[in-house]
Amino acid sequence: MQNIEDIKKIIDENxxxxxxxxxxxxxxxxxxxxKLLEAIECNFKExxxxxIDTSLEQESAAYFSVFAIPTVxxxxxxxxxxxxSRHMSVDEVVIEIKRPYEIMMR
Known part of the structure; x- marks a missing residue:
């Protein structure tokens, strides 16, 4: 379980x-x-x-304005x-990340 400060630190450091x-x-x-984790692992090594379990970490969900699950x-x-949020496909997420990720990792 991570608190908001831990999450912000991970975002800043990666x-x-x-x-x-x-x-x-x-x-x-x-x-x-x-399925999503496998696609991320296969396509984006970094x-x-x-x-984040919203039933346990309600403060984190509220901090990031997450009001529906699943949310990525x-x-x-x-x-x-x-x-x-809610209705998403794995392919849709991968496609939206791919180009900016590849540019950033050059």
Whole structure:
């Protein structure tokens, strides 16, 4: 379990960070997570991925203005680059990250 300061530090110290907000009661979250993590691992070696359980870490969810699950936030070079909630496909997330990620990692 990470607090807001820990999460902010990870975002500041890594070029590419994904926050995955979910909860134990969310079936969509559990179906999406392994597929998304595998796609990130295969396509983007430098990504730091944090899973945040909104049922335990409500302050973190509120801090990042996450009100629906699953929600994915992608930070590139410390700035929020992508926000996807509820209805998203793995391919859609990968496609949106790919070009800016590749430019940034050159």
């Amino acid at each position: 070029l590419a960070v994904m926050l995955y907000f979910s909860a134990p009661t969310c079936n969509v979250c559990h179906a999406l997570k392994p 990504f730091e991925v944090l899973s 936030l992608v930070f590139l070079d410390g700035k929020e680059f992508l926000r996807k």
